[in-house]
Amino acid sequence: MLSGLTISNFAIVSELETQWHAGMTAITGETGAGKSIAIDALSLCLGERADAAAVRPGAKQADISARFDISRLPKAQQFLQEHMLEADEQECLLRRVVAKNGRSKSYINGISVTAAQLKELGQHLLSIHGQHAHQLLLKNDHQLQLLDGYAGHKSLLENTAQSFSQYQKLQLEQRELEAKHAQQQAQKQLLEYQVAELDEFALEDGEYEQIEVEHNRLSHAQHLLEGSQQQLYALYEGDEQTINGALQHSAIAISELAAIDPSLEGIAAMLNDACVQVEEASRELRGYCDSAELDPERLAQLDERLGTAITLARKHMVEPKALAAHHQQIKTDLEAICVDDERLAQLDAEITEALNEYQQCCEQLSASRKAAAQELSELIGASMHELSMENGRFAIALDFDLARTPSRLGLDRIEFLVSTNPGQPMQALSKVASGGELSRISLAIQVIIAQRVTTPTLIFDEVDVGISGPTAAAVGKLLRRLGQSTQVICVTHLPQVASSAMNQFFVAKQVANDETFTQMLSLNKQGRVDEIARLLAGDNISKTTLANAKELIAAHA
Structure with a gap:
């Protein structure tokens, strides 16, 4: 406290x-x-x-x-x-x-x-009940809040709110996918055509670079062969003086000189190594010349594939080297659209299931509300009688409808009904109660709710x-x-x-x-008497007023 x-x-x-x-x-x-x-x-x-x-x-x-x-x-x-x-x-x-x-x-x-x-x-x-609480009492959402507070079924409210959130989440996903689906249909057709076209060409990753290298070699095969043979003759196989022969001659001459001056031995060794390198290079060059071939048919194939790759790359507005990666990307995009279509087909069943679960939660909540409404109505009616409304009757009408638009508070519609005079039918609180009656009913409800909420x-x-x-x-x-x-x-x-x-x-x-x-x-005690007397008579406090004040206080002692 x-x-x-x-x-x-x-x-x-x-x-x-x-x-x-x-x-x-x-x-x-x-x-x-x-x-x-x-x-x-x-x-x-x-x-x-x-x-x-x-x-x-x-x-x-x-x-x-x-x-x-x-x-x-x-x-x-x-x-x-x-x-x-x-x-x-x-x-x-x-x-x-x-x-x-x-x-x-x-x-x-x-x-x-x-x-x-x-x-x-x-x-x-603590809980504060304001002087305008009776005005809130006329609002249906506040009436429902009061009933739920009295019923104390917090877990049922949470279950209903959670199931509603799940249902709402699935509906939102469905709306977004449907909007996305409509936009994607034209794109899907285009992607299907593009993927089929690139699937047929089937350019592999890195293949374009390999084609370029091979095409360049075959297109210059005659020049490569002639040039290689010419240099092979110059290095080693020529009838006249070759580079290898000249090196060997120099190596022998320097070796003879090194016998006289040892400082030339290093140069002689380098010339001998050069002779070995030239001989090795000549063998490699001979192998290259023997394996080199002119293949016009293969060159034509490469020329065609290279040209197709360039044409498709231009069509898809990418560099030829990026065509294979582009192919994979649009395949991924197409697969994503297909996955969205599959998800859209699943959502109907999931939304139906979520709605059923939500409605079951609402039914349980409504049953608890109806039981609490009956009990609360009787308590409020009895309290109205205490508050000088001897002929007053009070009832809480609940209307549960599965066809109602779902909300996190369930599917109940509530109305506080009251009759304040004999023979008067039960009507909505806002249509029947006067200001004073409404204040009394509001107070009765607040006291009862407060006792229950503790x-x-x-x-x-x-x-x-x-x-x-x-x-x-x-x-x-x-x-x-x-x-x-x-x-x-x-x-x-x-x-x-x-x-x-x-x-x-x-x-x-x-x-x-x-x-x-x-x-x-x-x-203190006397101060209370004086203040109660002031409330009774204002500034004109008499002995009678003070006596009445004492009597009022004593009545509750």
């Missing part, structure tokens, strides 16, 4: 520190005094969006801290453990600092966190708007009864509701030195 709240430079609050207790606590004060200031600060401290308007004019920053007793809150303890934020198993301190430029920092137990983490933890700590701290911010007289007393009893099991904080302007509380704060606004200050004071 909430045990302490410290506010600094927030809105019209300069400094404020309050202690909170179990049971029902009422917050009262004059109109415009800022009775909801504590709730606004708590909302900010629990992750609501911050802006520069939160900072008191002239201050550098607003600083809000809320202390909670979590000794009996295992979910809050688990959250802190999972995020390594635990400091004390008994208490948890939340803090929010908002700078005058609108930027904020969030802390849990002194550790910096995100505002989203504050909000997530806050769901385990949030440790419940805050009601002027939810009793439009209620007065005996009904106000009934509202007070309802909230006090709820406060016996849960901490209840109620901002109210009704003496009957305020007198039902175990504790009470009074909010006052003061002006000093052209500045406005809001204070929040914890009232």
